[in-house]
Amino acid sequence: MLSSSTSRITFIFRYSLLQIPNFVSFPSSSSLHSHSEPPSFRQVDEAVHSFTRMLSMRRTPPIIQFNKILGSLSKTKHFHAAVSLFQQLQVRGIAPSIVTLNILINCCCAMSHMKLAFSAFAKIFRMGFQPDTVTLDNNPERPLSLW
Template sequence: MSRRRRVSDSSIIGRRRIADHNCQKGTIFPSFLFPLFRSLSNTTTSPTSPPPPPAVAVIPKQRCNLVPNHLQSALISFNRMLQMRPLPPISQFNKALGLITKMGHYAISLSLILNKLQQFQGIQVDLYTFNIAINCYCRLNQVHFGFSLLGSLFKRGFTPDGTTFNTLINGLILEDKTPEAVELFKKLITTRDIEPDVIMYGTIVNGLCRTGNTVRAVSLLRMMEEGSGKPDTVVYNTIIDSLCKDRMVDDAVKLFTEMNEKGIFPDVVTYTSLIHGLCNFGRWEEATEMLREMLDSGIALNVHTFNVLVDACNQGRDDEQGRGGT
């Protein structure tokens, strides 16, 4: 393939280059992202060098008499669309790519984008295609290449949306780069380029709680309450569970009460975290009351709740034996 050949919108994804200070005139790349790129460049693999190409997906030519396979069906559908003339709109390819990605076959999705779509000049990728590719890189723990695609996205004149940045933030957290994720989140709020939604807030809250920064997660919760992205049950659950694990059960119970007062309904995850936390402190009566309230609300126990109750019974029995001197 000649280097002088005009690069299509599809093949631009395959470039995987990061925009820098020497970008051509007209590039609208936010300056606040440069420090983040520099921090990511300290990784083992430089984000300016191309990643190992994903294995080319083997696409069956026809359906075989095997047990039905969702991945195989999606690949067959993708292959058939490539044979159509005129070619289907990119939304149809995105639908197939989305299904494959949801099944967890991230390398295959990347292979189809980089090694299949780019072969056809008639296919114009869109923001959704970029978002799928960025998500795949993030899920493969290659967030630096996700940021490379962000640079290409800006160069092609696309405007990233909340999904784009939420995917990158989640990718940073998956690679234990929570400080960088928080920094990116703060910059997005400061510049008002993106209005964070409950999903983005929830992603940051999860990252903070995973790294033991529960107090900061609570502060972020208060910020959410004052803004447009109101916290939901998932956000409350994340913080309540983290508070319990940090042995701050009283704070977790207070947040649970506040949650109810605001009309945000707890679920089995909420109750299980609180029951577990109360049992760890030997507060059996409160744990029993919490269990009763859960059942009265029509919330069924799951496997985790059952395991927590079994452990609590064993712990209570051991405590009784200890007090009895046996």
């Protein structure tokens, strides 16, 4: 099992969001980026930093706070980051809500990882949730649904 700092390093390295020398000591997110770096990378790093900080709190915040970050990453099409952060929730034993699983399904579908999407769909039933309109939405304007 990986520690949160090891998970953060793995996540950052995998998605090449930061330069190797900068993330070893975990400076503040404002010092990690040059002015020429696209704002989306800065936003993703800030989201990851907030998420990691929330995970390390003595009293873990409610799942809705994590959902806000996962949802914003999904809306900005940072699907890999959202899935990676979801995995950190799982490692910590934090139970997802139906909203969390809907976000995960949408991210997996957007990345064409249908097996993972259906696995998340099955988890909805295993946890005793009922799929809602967001889970089953087949609106062509929103092609990220399972159906």
